[in-house]
Amino acid sequence: MTLGSFASPGIDSKRRATPLPRPIANMKIFTPDTSIASDVIPSANFGERNKGRVPDMVLLHYTGMPDAQGAIAQLCTAGTDVSAHYIVLEDGRIVQCVPEAKRAWHAGVASWAGEDDINSCSIGIEIVNRGHDWGYPEYPLRQVAAVIALCRGIMLRRNVPSHRVLAHSDVAPSRKKDPGEKFPWHSMANSGVGHWVQPAPIVRSEGLKIGTDNDAVRGLQQALARYGYGVPVTGKYDTATMEVVTAFQRHFRPAKVDGVADHSTLATLQSLLASLPVETTAVAAG
Numbered sequence: 001m002t003l004g005s006f007a008s009p010g011i012d013s014k015r016r017a018t019p020l021p022r023p024i025a026n027m028k029i030f031t032p033d034t035s036i037a038s039d040v041i042p043s044a045n046f047g048e049r050n051k052g053r054v055p056d057m058v059l060l061h062y063t064g065m066p067d068a069q070g071a072i073a074q075l076c077t078a079g080t081d082v083s084a085h086y087i088v089l090e091d092g093r094i095v096q097c098v099p100e101a102k103r104a105w106h107a108g109v110a111s112w113a114g115e116d117d118i119n120s121c122s123i124g125i126e127i128v129n130r131g132h133d134w135g136y137p138e139y140p141l142r143q144v145a146a147v148i149a150l151c152r153g154i155m156l157r158r159n160v161p162s163h164r165v166l167a168h169s170d171v172a173p174s175r176k177k178d179p180g181e182k183f184p185w186h187s188m189a190n191s192g193v194g195h196w197v198q199p200a201p202i203v204r205s206e207g208l209k210i211g212t213d214n215d216a217v218r219g220l221q222q223a224l225a226r227y228g229y230g231v232p233v234t235g236k237y238d239t240a241t242m243e244v245v246t247a248f249q250r251h252f253r254p255a256k257v258d259g260v261a262d263h264s265t266l267a268t269l270q271s272l273l274a275s276l277p278v279e280t281t282a283v284a285a286g
């Protein structure tokens with residue numbers, strides 16, 4: 001047996017790691033908030049959290065670009081007006097771009113639980129994945145493991161409750177699909193990250209859809225709003241309602257993402273609400 005036989009069993013030695021862009025010359029390197037960040041590439045795009053808001057939400061994204069280098073350049077270069085606190089590469093490396101204390105620019109126009117300055121209340125994690133427009137590959141296991149480790153650390157340090165680890169699509173359902181229905185929220189939950197219940201089985205059922213106008217739609221909208229989604233309670237199943245139901249399915253019932261509130265969708269939503277911490281339900285209802 002040669003020495004080479006012992007080389008890194010878990011790493012494919014034929015594949016080189018993605019080279020990271022060098023930090024921009026005039027940007028000051030800061031100390032990462034976590035020891036599991038392998039690199040710091042400071043972004044020029046951030047500000048102060050409004051009114052000193054302490055972050056209590058983690059927002060997950062995919063980069064939605066053909067490669068990691070392009071995404072890192074986009075998120076760090078001055079003038080693009082976008083950034084995130086962290087970028088998680090496909091091989092599991094974690095790059096920090098904005099200190100957690102600062103307000104990164106990742107959410108855009110968004111709302112959750114009545115709050116619309118999502119950048120001020122959240123920590124943004126960009127997961128490198130080409131996204132729906134570029135073939136939407138599966139998330140590699142080692143990348144998911146890195147996201148889990150990163151989220152667990154943030155949740156502990158920042159006291160973020162599980163039900164406030166969310167998808168970009170949850171807070172901006174009319175504009176965003178990320179991180180999408182292939183993101184393994186169930187695996188995350190098995191490791192203590194995020195709120196999840198086993199989705200109710202899909203059975204043949206009528207379902208509420210575009211054009212439905214009745215009390216059942218009102219009940220659905222109230223339930224979605226109680227969970228946190230920004231949806232007007234009108235009793236009419238309009239485009240906005242369909243988009244929120246689609247976002248809900250991408251996150252919580254990914255086997256069928258069609259914007260129709262069928263029995264499985266409604267039952268899954270009810271069991272999520274029933275398993276929220278008591279104080280959250282009380283606040284949302286009041």
Ligand SMILES: [Zn+2]
Binds near residue numbers: 062106168176178
């Ligand atoms: Zn996003």
